Amino acid sequence: MSYKLYYKPGACSMAVHVILNELGVPFTAINQSDLKAPDFMKLNPRGQVPLLLVDGEPIKEGAAIITWLLDSHANDLLPQSGIARAKALEWLMWGNASLHPACSRMFWLSRQNFDEKTKAELSQLFIAQIQALWDEAEARLAKTKYLAGDQVTAADILMAVIANWSLPVTLGANIKRVLKEVTARPAYQKALAIEQIEYKAAA
Ligand SMILES: N[C@@H](CCC(=O)N[C@@H](CS)C(=O)NCC(=O)O)C(=O)O
Numbered sequence: 001m002s003y004k005l006y007y008k009p010g011a012c013s014m015a016v017h018v019i020l021n022e023l024g025v026p027f028t029a030i031n032q033s034d035l036k037a038p039d040f041m042k043l044n045p046r047g048q049v050p051l052l053l054v055d056g057e058p059i060k061e062g063a064a065i066i067t068w069l070l071d072s073h074a075n076d077l078l079p080q081s082g083i084a085r086a087k088a089l090e091w092l093m094w095g096n097a098s099l100h101p102a103c104s105r106m107f108w109l110s111r112q113n114f115d116e117k118t119k120a121e122l123s124q125l126f127i128a129q130i131q132a133l134w135d136e137a138e139a140r141l142a143k144t145k146y147l148a149g150d151q152v153t154a155a156d157i158l159m160a161v162i163a164n165w166s167l168p169v170t171l172g173a174n175i176k177r178v179l180k181e182v183t184a185r186p187a188y189q190k191a192l193a194i195e196q197i198e199y200k201a202a203a
Contacts, residue, residue: 001072003027004053006043008035009195010165012062012100013050015158017195019066021187022157023073029194063096066154077154084149091140091147091155094133099162102130106167131169138172146178156182163201176202 005020005027007013020027032040035047043058044051052059052069059065067089070078078092079085105126109119137159140147147155160182163171171179179202182188192199 001025002053002055004030006030006032006040006049006051006053007195008033008049010161010197011049012096012158012161014161014191014195014197015095015154016050016052016062016065016069017191018157018161018185018188019069019077019154021190022077022185023069023075025073031195061096062100062158063092066092066158070154076151077157079148079151079153084151088148088151088153088155091153092158094137094147095155095158095162099130099133099159102126102133103162103165103167106130127168130167134169134171134175138175141172141174141178152182157188160188160201164197164199166200171201 003020003025005013005016007017007029009031017029020029032049032051034040035049040051041047043053044060046060048060050060050062050065052065059068067078078088106123109122109126112119114122137147144150146152147159156178159175160179163175163179183192183199183202191197
């Protein structure tokens with residue numbers, strides 16, 4: 001199979017980038033910082049990354065791409081069955097379907113022309129929602145080694161990517177412990193180097 005990943009440096013697409021590195025499969029990585037470029041919009045009319053071309057067929061939605069890749073190649077990053085798989089998917093979706101959209105509301109707000117008071121009120125509300133999600137992860141990681149349990153999974157990788165988005169939230173000591181470990185993996189380091197991203201969230 002041939003893989004072509006379209007990414008924007010440091011965006012959620014970095015999780016797919018890390019997973020492809022982890023799997024050791026050949027792929028081409030395209031820096032698609034101009035998400036509204038006509039050629040890219042033809043592949044994804046929503047103008048978003050990640051987008052993975054699999055033998056030329058565009059596949060969208062990061063969590064779907066990650067799950068499918070991990071189901072297609074040998075790895076230890078997604079248990080194949082049972083409760084272990086349910087927990088890994090639960091926390092992958094915590095990142096993809098809860099934390100990511102909560103962060104996106106802040107990015108959306110920064111593009112609006114609301115008056116300062118409205119912006120400040122909405123910002124306070126949105127940050128509180130994001131912080132509550134991080135607090136969930138911290139409570140979980142106070143009890144387990146990784147988000148899904150004893151084993152590092154794709155959920156920890158996606159969490160590490162989102163943690164580096166420089167939003168004004170507090171990340172707990174247990175989250176930082178996992179961030180340090182996950183980002184030290186050669187696959188993560190390689191993606192940071194290619195995308196030219198500095199990792200600050202684990203400090
Ligand atoms: N649910 C989608 C969300 C994709 C998404 O929001 N990607 C962001 C980067 S993290 C993006 O492309 N933003 C640009 C935009 O929406 O204009 C997924 O998981 O693939």
